[in-house]
Amino acid sequence: MPGVVASAVYADGRRIAEVPIEDVGEWSRKPGHVVWIGLHEPSLDLLRRLQAEFGLHDLAIEDALKAHQRPKLEQYGEALFVVARTAQMLDSRIAFGETHVFVGQGYVVSIRHGPSTSYTPVRERCEASPTALSAGEDYILYALLDFIVDNYMPVIEAIQTEVEEIEDGILAETYTQSRVGRLYQLRRDLLRLRNAAIPLVEVCRRLEQPGLPGIDASLLPLFRDVSDHIRRVQEEIESLREVLAFAFETSLMTGQAQQTEITRKLAAWAAILAVPTAVAGIYGMNFEHMPELEWQYGYAVVLVIIASVCGWLYWRFRQNGWL
Incomplete structure (x- = not known):
């Protein structure tokens, strides 16, 4: 049944x-x-x-x-x-x-x-x-x-x-x-x-x-x-x-900790990239009287300064655990 x-x-x-x-x-x-x-x-x-x-x-x-x-x-x-x-x-x-x-x-x-x-x-x-x-x-x-x-x-x-x-x-x-x-x-x-x-x-x-x-x-x-x-x-x-x-x-x-870590790394890289961005912004203003424009070693010096500042920032962020 x-x-x-x-x-x-x-x-x-x-x-x-x-x-x-x-x-x-x-x-x-x-x-x-x-x-x-x-x-x-x-x-x-x-x-x-x-x-x-x-x-x-x-x-x-x-x-x-x-x-x-x-x-x-x-x-x-x-x-x-x-x-x-x-x-x-x-x-x-x-x-x-x-x-x-x-x-x-x-x-x-x-x-x-x-x-x-x-x-x-x-x-x-x-x-x-x-x-x-x-x-x-x-x-x-x-x-x-x-x-x-x-x-x-x-x-x-x-x-x-x-x-x-x-x-x-x-x-x-x-x-x-x-x-x-x-x-x-x-x-x-x-x-x-x-x-x-x-x-x-x-x-x-x-x-x-x-x-x-x-x-x-x-x-x-x-x-x-x-x-x-x-x-x-x-x-x-x-x-x-x-x-x-x-x-x-x-x-x-x-x-939340992982998100904080990612945000911190992005902020560190943004700070490093801000240096060449700022320099490029200054020299892209098209002013007629800019003494560095006629300087023979100006380009090389600017690159060295940018690399030095970015390298120092990278080292500091690594020391603080941000990168």
């Missing part, structure tokens, strides 16, 4: 069957069974069918149909609805996706929107550990959130590598407009990553608290571990943003 990536039922942590959407509700109501459904950008018709099978809330269905939701945790009766933002590097830019998760008695439905890594590795990892998977729906929710948060780190590491290269060359090279633009782009992407990741701290904080339906007390430390990972991500993001801010400011100051 279009939009359905996987639809399987588990008992005691072991996969027992692939089930069609029409039968998932019946399987989820069997004691000790959990239906785990993975969807990718499903249609409204498919979501309505799942709503009929599991009794999902209308507001949650509306949110699940549309991307660009803020990360959050909503409780609808005995069911939970979780929104998380995903991130991955595509063509040197951070591509953001979105995952919605329905969790209720006997079922978990994960919905991916936009650029997002498949959750097949999560399913395979859970199936490889039946003891852990036998904990039920709350363990699957933990596994999905842990996978999403862990995938933030490769993005941060890729940016960190580029930032280190920028730091190494920040004073050694001339920063072009495109290079400065890349610094600004990285800072903006990091801000978007921060806005995507940090709200998950509140989501996990609520999952850590006892009292939510379907969340066993024995799994609370696992959600606490996810919170710790998110905080580490936050620290890395803030650190990188500070470094990029420093690099951005330094690049601007370096550019």
Whole structure:
């Protein structure tokens, strides 16, 4: 069926069957069974069918149909609805996706929107550990959130590598407009990553608290571990943003210093060229009575004076670091 990536039922942590959407509700109501459904950008018709099978809330269905939701945790009766933002590097830019998760008695439905890594590795990892998977729906929710948060780190590491290269060359090279633009782009992407990741701290904080339906007390430390990972991500993001801010400011100051250096050199050469220009201007005034015009050695003397003054000015400017 279009939009359905996987639809399987588990008992005691072991996969027992692939089930069609029409039968998932019946399987989820069997004691000790959990239906785990993975969807990718499903249609409204498919979501309505799942709503009929599991009794999902209308507001949650509306949110699940549309991307660009803020990360959050909503409780609808005995069911939970979780929104998380995903991130991955595509063509040197951070591509953001979105995952919605329905969790209720006997079922978990994960919905991916936009650029997002498949959750097949999560399913395979859970199936490889039946003891852990036998904990039920709350363990699957933990596994999905842990996978999403862990995938933030490769993005941060890729940016960190580029930032280190920028730091190494920040004073050694001339920063072009495109290079400065890349610094600004990285800072903006990091801000978007921060806005995507940090709200998950509140989501996990609520999952850590006892009292939510379907969340066993024995799994609370696992959600606490996810919170710790998110905080580490936050620290890395803030650190990188500070470094990029420093690099951005330094690049601007370096550019200003380079412009000042060029202006100083142009001023020095203008001063040197002013000497022959002034002399040529004087002798080009076409006055009739100019005694030097009839002097046999006048031309040579003027050239020597011009060369001497220009040479002295050049030496002085070199001494002062202007040339």
